[in-house]
Each structure stands twice: as structure tokens, then as C-alpha cells.
Amino acid sequence: MKPAAHVRKTALPGVGTRYDLNTEAGAHLSVVVHQDGRRIISFHDPEDDDACKDAAALAPAEATALSALLTPDPVAHLHQHLEIDLVTEHIPIGRRSPYAGRTLGATQARTRTGASIVAVLRRTDAFPSPTPDFRLALGDTLVVVGTREGADAVAELINGG
Incomplete structure (x- = not known):
């Protein structure tokens, strides 16, 4: 080391x-x-x-x-040996997002993309396992877990695409 x-x-x-x-x-x-x-x-x-x-x-x-x-990923070398196609992405809720001020359930992200929103980061707070009635706000960051395609689809969905 x-x-x-x-x-x-x-x-x-x-x-x-x-x-x-x-x-x-x-x-x-x-x-x-x-x-x-x-x-x-x-x-x-x-x-x-x-x-x-x-x-x-x-x-x-x-x-x-x-x-x-x-920040280096301390377990990056382990990922080479895994045959699992999961990614974790941080997706911000920006000004163009149609979901700022709406509930997480309104996104239907898991149903529409197959990826899961496992946490919401807001300023210095983290909200793990948010429920469908969790209200999203401008500036929040969604922590998404899924396939590359699913995470990209959540990003497109959240950004109004």
C-alpha cells in the first residue's frame, strides 16, 4: 500500500x-x-x-x-471478477426536472426502468429507502441502483426526457 x-x-x-x-x-x-x-x-x-x-x-x-x-474505489479490483451488471448512479434533480416538488411514487421509476431509487440525498441529509410518498425537491440527488440501461433510463426520466 x-x-x-x-x-x-x-x-x-x-x-x-x-x-x-x-x-x-x-x-x-x-x-x-x-x-x-x-x-x-x-x-x-x-x-x-x-x-x-x-x-x-x-x-x-x-x-x-x-x-x-x-476518490478511488477501494473495491474496484473486486468488480473485475464479478459477473453482475449492476451500477450505482447519483442523479441530481435539476431545474428542468418535472419531478421537483412531486412525490417519488409519481416517477414510477422502478416500474418504468427496472432500476431502484435506494436513497435521496438532500444538502447534508440522506434519506435511505424513501417511500413512494417522499416529496422530491430541486437540488436533491437520487441514488439509483440497477443495470446501466436502467440507471440511464432513470436519469432521462428525471431530467424530463
Whole structure:
């Protein structure tokens, strides 16, 4: 097992906290976590820590999505040996969704797609095994389990397709 990456933490009074990481390839990344929850990821010149090459501001939901993409799957190697065609997807309820404000049962997702909505994530709360009368809200994220085709069909259904 590889040793954990070394992350340096620096308090930024009145702003938040800065986290710095130097990668094995020599890149220098920083994440500034503001007191209001915003995050800014920046890329620095490895020769000059104060020279920022580029930066991107991330809203909390974007930071969460990015962290999910960057987090290694500790059991990924096991998936190679399984002959089961199941996927888990996180599907957001956006502005175009006809189901924001409606109940989960109104989607008829399992009947129409064969995939199951096993949880709903709302801000910092998780609602496992939601019942058909659970009311969906704009910004919720549905945790869907099913075949690739079923999960894609739920995404299309939820997004009004």
C-alpha cells in the first residue's frame, strides 16, 4: 500500500483554510476552503508557490461531485471478477426536472426502468429507502441502483426526457 499523500494545512484568518499538495508528478495544487463553504482549487508553479497558474471556484455541490470523482474505489479490483451488471448512479434533480416538488411514487421509476431509487440525498441529509410518498425537491440527488440501461433510463426520466 502506498503511503498517504502529504497535505499541508494553513489557516487563513478571516478567509478559511488552505490545503496544499505536491503530486508525485511535481504539480502543486491548493484548495482554499472559505468560511462560507466555497472552495477554490488552484494550480501553482512548482518553482514558485505564490505564482498561481489557474484557479476554479467550486460551489459546495461541485466540490462534492469532484471529490466523488477523485476518490478511488477501494473495491474496484473486486468488480473485475464479478459477473453482475449492476451500477450505482447519483442523479441530481435539476431545474428542468418535472419531478421537483412531486412525490417519488409519481416517477414510477422502478416500474418504468427496472432500476431502484435506494436513497435521496438532500444538502447534508440522506434519506435511505424513501417511500413512494417522499416529496422530491430541486437540488436533491437520487441514488439509483440497477443495470446501466436502467440507471440511464432513470436519469432521462428525471431530467424530463
